[in-house]
Amino acid sequence: MKTVLMRPLLAAAAFSLAACSQPAPAAMSKLDGDWTVDGAASRFSFVTVKSGTLAEAHTFNGLSGRVTANGDAEIDIPLATVETNIDIRNERMREFLFETGTYPEAKVAAKLDPAVFTDLSVGDAVNVPVTATLNLHGETQEIDTDLLVTRIGADKVQVGTPVPIIVNAADFGLDAGVEKLRELANLPGITPDVPVTFSIVFTR
Numbered sequence: 001m002k003t004v005l006m007r008p009l010l011a012a013a014a015f016s017l018a019a020c021s022q023p024a025p026a027a028m029s030k031l032d033g034d035w036t037v038d039g040a041a042s043r044f045s046f047v048t049v050k051s052g053t054l055a056e057a058h059t060f061n062g063l064s065g066r067v068t069a070n071g072d073a074e075i076d077i078p079l080a081t082v083e084t085n086i087d088i089r090n091e092r093m094r095e096f097l098f099e100t101g102t103y104p105e106a107k108v109a110a111k112l113d114p115a116v117f118t119d120l121s122v123g124d125a126v127n128v129p130v131t132a133t134l135n136l137h138g139e140t141q142e143i144d145t146d147l148l149v150t151r152i153g154a155d156k157v158q159v160g161t162p163v164p165i166i167v168n169a170a171d172f173g174l175d176a177g178v179e180k181l182r183e184l185a186n187l188p189g190i191t192p193d194v195p196v197t198f199s200i201v202f203t204r
Contacts, residue, residue, distance in 0.1 A: 031117040035157065035202035037065040037075065042200040044077055046167075049191040050182075058084045058093075067202055071112040075200065078105050092184055097177035098137065106136040117149060117157075125150040127162060139172040155204040164195035 044060045060082055065075035079098040084090050094100045110132040120126060128147045133140060148162045169178050169192040182190045 031114065031120055031151070031157065032069060033204050034069055035067040035204050037063050038156075038201040038203050039063050042198070044196075044198040044200070046194050046196045047164075048194060050185070050187050050189070052189060052191070056084070058082060063200065065108075065200075067112065069114065071114045073108075073110045073112055075108040076105050077108070080104060089185075092181055096180040096184070097174060099177070103137050106134065109133045109135075117151075120149070120151045120157075122151050122153060134167070134172075136172040137174055141171050143167075152201070157202045158199060159202065160199040161197045164197050167194050167196050168192055169194065 039062055042063045044063055045057055046059075047055050047057050049055045060077050060079070062078045062081045063075060064078075065073070067073040080094055080100040082090055082093050082098065084093065110130045112128070112130065116126060116128055126149050128149055130145060130147055132143050132145060134143055143165060145165050146162055148160050150158045150160075152158050169175050175192060178190050178192055182188075
C-alpha cells in the first residue's frame with residue numbers, strides 16, 4: 001500500500017523539479033512598438049582639430065527623437081546645447097558656426113528594417129548598415145554608415161557608432177563659420193573634417 005501511494009508523490013516531485021529547472025520565457029522578446037530617446041542616457045560628440053595637432057572633444061545635450069514600429073527613426077540635436085568646456089567658445093559656436101538663432105537644431109533621419117531586430121535578445125548586438133539623412137544648417141546630405149544596435153534591457157536599446165563618422169563642414173555651409181572661429185581665436189587653422197560619434201539609448 002505504501003509503495004502505491006509513494007509512486008504518484010515521487011512523480012509529482014520529479015515534475016516540479018523539472019519545471020523549476022526550465023528557463024523562464026523572455027518577456028517582450030520582440031522589438032515591437034514605438035521607442036523614444038532617453039536624453040539623460042544618450043551622448044552625441046564631435047572632435048575638432050586646431051593648429052593641425054590639438055584635438056578637443058565637444059558634446060551636445062538634450063537629445064530627443066523616436067523610432068516608430070515601422071522603422072522610421074529620427075533624432076533631434078539642439079545645437080544651442082553645445083558644450084566645449086569653455087564658455088566663450090560655446091557662445092561663438094552658437095553665434096558664428098551653428099547660427100542657432102536661425103538653425104536651432106540638427107535632425108538625423110533613417111529608415112530601419114524592423115525584421116533585423118525582431119529576435120534580438122537582451123545582451124545581443126547586431127551591426128546594421130544604414131543610409132542616414134543629416135539636416136544641418138539648412139543643408140541636407142545623405143551619410144552611409146554602420147550602426148551597432150545592442151539590446152540592453154527588455155525595454156531598452158542602445159544605438160551607437162562602431163567607428164566615427166566624418167562630417168565635412170563645407171558640405172553643410174559651415175566653412176564660413178569655421179573661418180570666423182579661426183579668426184576670433186587667432187589660430188593658424190581649424191580642420192574642416194570633423195569626426196562624430198554617438199551613443200543613443202531608446203526606451204519602449
